Amino acid sequence: MSQDISAIEKNHDLENDNKIREFWNKKICDHDKLAKKTKETYDFIIVGAGTAGCVLARELIHCIPNINVLVLEAGGPDTYSNGIIKLPCASLKALRINDCDWGYVTQEQRIQSSVDPTKEILKKESPYMRGKVWGGSSTVNAMVYMRGQAKVYNDWAAQGPEYKIWDWDHCLEAFKAVEKNSRKNPDEKFKKFHGFNGLLHVKDSKNDIYDVMSGLIDAAKYLGIPYNDDFNGEKQNGVGTLQSTIQDGKRCSLADSYLKDAFKKVELHPDSKYNSFGKVVAVDVRSFAHVLEIIWDEENKEENIAIGVRYFCNGTVREAFIAPKGEVILCGGAINSPQILMLSGIGPKENLEPNNIKVRKELPVGRNLLDHPGCCLVAKSTPNTINHWSNSCEIGIIHKANVEGKIPCKDDFFDENPDMQIIDPSTELYRKKHNKFDGIALIPLLNIPSSVGYLELNSNNPFDQPKIYLNFFEKSDDLPRMISSLKLCREILKQPPLSTVYDVKEIGINDEFGQWCTNGDDMSDEDWERFIVNKAIKMAPESKDGVVNHRLQVYGTKNLRVVDASIFPYIPNGNTNAPTAMVAWRASRLIIEDYTGTC
Numbered sequence: 001m002s003q004d005i006s007a008i009e010k011n012h013d014l015e016n017d018n019k020i021r022e023f024w025n026k027k028i029c030d031h032d033k034l035a036k037k038t039k040e041t042y043d044f045i046i047v048g049a050g051t052a053g054c055v056l057a058r059e060l061i062h063c064i065p066n067i068n069v070l071v072l073e074a075g076g077p078d079t080y081s082n083g084i085i086k087l088p089c090a091s092l093k094a095l096r097i098n099d100c101d102w103g104y105v106t107q108e109q110r111i112q113s114s115v116d117p118t119k120e121i122l123k124k125e126s127p128y129m130r131g132k133v134w135g136g137s138s139t140v141n142a143m144v145y146m147r148g149q150a151k152v153y154n155d156w157a158a159q160g161p162e163y164k165i166w167d168w169d170h171c172l173e174a175f176k177a178v179e180k181n182s183r184k185n186p187d188e189k190f191k192k193f194h195g196f197n198g199l200l201h202v203k204d205s206k207n208d209i210y211d212v213m214s215g216l217i218d219a220a221k222y223l224g225i226p227y228n229d230d231f232n233g234e235k236q237n238g239v240g241t242l243q244s245t246i247q248d249g250k251r252c253s254l255a256d257s258y259l260k261d262a263f264k265k266v267e268l269h270p271d272s273k274y275n276s277f278g279k280v281v282a283v284d285v286r287s288f289a290h291v292l293e294i295i296w297d298e299e300n301k302e303e304n305i306a307i308g309v310r311y312f313c314n315g316t317v318r319e320a321f322i323a324p325k326g327e328v329i330l331c332g333g334a335i336n337s338p339q340i341l342m343l344s345g346i347g348p349k350e351n352l353e354p355n356n357i358k359v360r361k362e363l364p365v366g367r368n369l370l371d372h373p374g375c376c377l378v379a380k381s382t383p384n385t386i387n388h389w390s391n392s393c394e395i396g397i398i399h400k401a402n403v404e405g406k407i408p409c410k411d412d413f414f415d416e417n418p419d420m421q422i423i424d425p426s427t428e429l430y431r432k433k434h435n436k437f438d439g440i441a442l443i444p445l446l447n448i449p450s451s452v453g454y455l456e457l458n459s460n461n462p463f464d465q466p467k468i469y470l471n472f473f474e475k476s477d478d479l480p481r482m483i484s485s486l487k488l489c490r491e492i493l494k495q496p497p498l499s500t501v502y503d504v505k506e507i508g509i510n511d512e513f514g515q516w517c518t519n520g521d522d523m524s525d526e527d528w529e530r531f532i533v534n535k536a537i538k539m540a541p542e543s544k545d546g547v548v549n550h551r552l553q554v555y556g557t558k559n560l561r562v563v564d565a566s567i568f569p570y571i572p573n574g575n576t577n578a579p580t581a582m583v584a585w586r587a588s589r590l591i592i593e594d595y596t597g598t599c
């Protein structure tokens with residue numbers, strides 16, 4: 001069989017996605033049937049084939065000789081659902097493919113009004129999408145590639161001398177290692193910040209914009225907002241075209257890029273203690289495999305040594321174990337990794353004990369849930385001015401908000417520590433849903449929120465959704481900043497050429513999930529506030545509410561790490577896909593060092 005494999009490996013046809021998967025399925029499955037295993041044993045067990053899981057699986061299998069990796073994914077392959085998730089222009093529709101979504105709903109919350117502190121605003125429960133499919137959320141996201149500023153990563157590193165491995169220089173190295181940027185003739189300045197040899201394809205929207213969206217850039221410039229040629233370069237503020245994770249007109253998820261490449265490594269290693277047929281050196285992805293909890297070494301109870309995981313697949317509960325020196329690595333994302341830890345006895349006593357879970361290690365799991373709240377301003381334009389086949393989001397406007405909720409001024413546009421990001425999603429949705437008008441939608445996102453959410457277990461049933469409290473706008477400075485950015489969006493829509501050439505007229509604001517709130521009449525600050533209000537596991541010292549250390553190992557345990565978006569101590573002020581892939585690449589180097597004993 002090994003001869004067979006190497007012959008196919010050299011075959012260029014393997015570049016074809018489906019063939020790689022078919023080949024992998026057949027070869028691994030055949031081998032699985034032949035091998036008489038006593039136990040399912042792997043060097044690494046990765047929970048979740050999302051952004052982080054895919055990068056880790058690929059880096060570990062290619063960089064450490066003779067290992068095998070099991071990836072357990074609760075969702076199905078990304079080819080399982082129809083091909084719509086590959087189309088950038090349909091990314092908003094991809095959100096509604098239930099098969100690929102965990103179907104989370106946030107808890108209803110009451111927020112104190114920042115306009116009138118004696119009043120409360122009701123924040124209704126709302127859907128909270130998370131990818132449940134190969135590639136995880138990178139298979140359903142809006143594909144915007146924006147890393148955020150150096151300062152955030154330097155803040156991560158400032159937590160102690162050992163955290164230096166997360167400073168901007170180290171993170172930039174990892175961002176570049178992952179990225180395959182396709183900009184033609186990049187200048188030296190661009191090359192300093194970008195990678196060209198990674199696997200994640202990143203493309204400029206630049207050459208695709210030829211409709212009302214190009215008017216958006218001019219309108220923003222008309223207001224004095226500077227043009228920015230590279231939001232991932234030296235400065236983040238300004239207006240410009242976005243970079244997106246797209247390859248040849250199709251979405252490039254981390255499954256398309258990293259997992260696909262992980263499958264290329266398939267070898268048969270003869271010296272194996274674990275089964276008589278030898279060990280398959282490969283990444284084995286098991287779909288529809290829902291991890292229930294971590295299996296601990298009960299002989300050394302005090303040490304909390306992870307030895308494997310229990311998971312549900314094909315109607316039965318199964319177990320998989322790690323080989324000596326191996327690790328369990330949770331890559332379940334910001335909601336699920338905390339849930340798995342808590343189900344396994346790692347978390348806050350006050351949430352675990354009432355749910356009949358024995359506390360093994362008390363840690364503030366789920367307490368640092370961070371995300372970027374957003375809102376949406378929609379306007380109508382002259383018919384036939386929209387390119388309905390455009391990328392999901394093409395233009396970005398990054399600016400500093402006014403803390404009093406006023407329209408930002410010129411100084412705010414030039415401020416090099418911007419806290420707001422305005423993006424323009426595909427307008428196809430609005431057109432279909434609301435009487436077929438051509439439109440323009442602007443979504444301001446609070447890039448540096450002060451509010452922090454949390455999540456807790458609802459019960460000890462692993463299939464029960466945890467309670468998610470996003471706490472959006474809970475801190476008093478968040479709401480005025482959002483209002484300030486919405487007011488700026490309104491001003492932009494009034495500028496030429498949007499107002500003159502495209503006859504753009506505001507229709508109203510809707511909340512993140514498309515509920516219409518206003519008809520666009522003049523609004524008071526209370527109105528703005530009413531309409532707007534409708535993310536865990538922190539990498540930090542244990543004394544500062546950390547759950548994982550600087551090497552992403554869970555405090556008070558052995559053989560257990562968390563590598564995903566849940567470990568951000570402070571949320572990057574860009575979008576989170578690229579930073580998560582970066583974290584996974586950095587983590588792979590730490591794991592390789594620990595496994596091979598090299599530093």
Ligand SMILES: Cc1cc2nc3c(=O)[nH]c(=O)nc-3n(C[C@H](O)[C@H](O)[C@H](O)COP(=O)(O)OP(=O)(O)OC[C@H]3O[C@@H](n4cnc5c(N)ncnc54)[C@H](O)[C@@H]3O)c2cc1C
Nearest residue numbers: 048050051052074136137141142143144291333565575577
């Ligand atoms: C709708 C939407 C739009 C977004 N738009 C953008 C954007 O434009 N740009 C950007 O940069 N970021 C965007 N993001 C965010 C970004 O995609 C995520 O931050 C990133 O993908 C998170 O990666 P992760 O590895 O932490 O988790 P995920 O990618 O979510 O992966 C977690 C994986 O673990 C699996 N899993 C979870 N629990 C279990 C279990 N118990 N057993 C087995 N498997 C399990 C899940 O099914 C999933 O596949 C968006 C996210 C969403 C949801």
